Amino acid sequence: MEKLLEEFSLGLFFWQTLLFGLLLFLMWKFAWKPILKAVNDREDGIKDALAAAEDAKKEMQNVTADSEKLLKEARAEREAMLKEAREIKEKMVADAQEQAKAEGDKMLKQAQAAIESEKKAAVADIKAQVATLSVDIAEKVIKEELSDKKKQLKLVDDMLGDIKLN
């Protein structure tokens, strides 16, 4: 302890206090203040940038989710449209078939009717011709039969016989 006290120099203590105080003041003013401020600013900047990046990430996620939703909707819509188109097509085909069938039936019926009437006309015609021919044949036959007198008298007799029978 005595050695320590003997070693203690008031002058050195004085200079140390004075110079350290001065150094402290100058460092405070010209070094530590700007350094700590710069470091703090930088750290705040980094923090802000990180927060901004986080926000951007979230935004991006939202956008992705939105676009996915849109895509899904579009796909569903397309699906619906395709389905509708298919239905329409099927309906149209069915309608067309039905219509064609009806038309065909109608034409068939008309054709059948036409054939029927033609047939009737032809049959009537044939009938008329047959009648004419029959008459002609009958005329010729009668003419042949009645060519001599005997035969004429026989006929009259036959007929008269028939009438008697009646």
Place this chain on the structure above:
Amino acid sequence: MRKTYLKNFLLIAVLILGQFSFAKEKEEKHGDESHGKDLKTEIKEYIQHHLQDSHDFSLFSYTQENGEHKYVGFPLPIILWDNGLKVFSSSKFHHGETVAEVDGSYYKLYHSKIYKTDAEGTINYDEDHHATNARPLDFSITKNVVMIIVTGLLMLWLFTSLARSYAKNNGVPTGAGRFFEPIVLYIRDDIARPNIGEKRYGKYMPFLLTIFFFIWFLNIFGMTPLGVNVTGNIAITFALALMVFLITNFTGTKDYWMHQFNPLGDSMPWYAKIPLYIILVPIEILGLFIKPFSLLIRLYANMQAGHIVLMSLIGLMFIFKSWLGSPLSFGLAFAISLIEVLVALLQAYIFTMLSALYFGFASEEHEHDYEAEVAH
């Protein structure tokens, strides 16, 4: 702990060297007895001299053929207060060999201290061989003061350029700043913030940073061949610790002072506290002074011890003049130097860390008080 480690190291060194050089020394002892003793004393005195402050900046000295001491270095201004201010160059003392006459008064340098003497430079001694001459108030710019100024200028230059590099490079340090910035951040994030608290650490930061780099740089300068021992000087550590003491107590909050004088708080009735406080309060008040005192002694003793060990190891080289002694001594001195570089940083760290801890105690506002207020 550390000191004992160093002591053991030194002991081992002495034992090893002693074994090898014993024979040789014995041989030499006959013819060289008086000289050998002189050498040991000389080394001891040299170390003692080195540990002390000096009035001139001498880098080394040697003795010429004719026995005249030659000093290489430069003189420093002497500033005395002895019935008026007296300023003169330390070259007037001729390294303590002559008496300096200034304005009719005579001064002599004796064991690095200035004494007022008569014209012949007589030093009177008491029975303990202490000089009894009058000592003028000595405000000289000594070697240590020069080193303080050099360190201060170096710090100013380094850190103002770091500050400027931030402005120039958009918040990114350049050059030496890249090395020092992490240290600044370490002091802020790992010393100040956890010990003082997030809200209050800011106002202590300039002091903590200044004291850390000041001690560290001066410790490192102590390792250079300049031969300075600033932080191992009791006046320096005393000044630093005094500043810590003043800042601690002037920034002390109400809670801090309440804790000093009423350490138990409202936990027991006043009549129960009286017998305890007779012991507790003096201990608390003593603690106020012991804390900074431990700071000043720790730094002083560590740096002093480091210098003594290093110089002793180097001195061994001259004592054991064996072929093995010098390389071993060199190797040991080198190893201790490496440890001392670490110690230089460590002591600066410990001083800063403990200062921050004391500031933290002083500026603390107890959390439970807030909780109590909230609860009501």
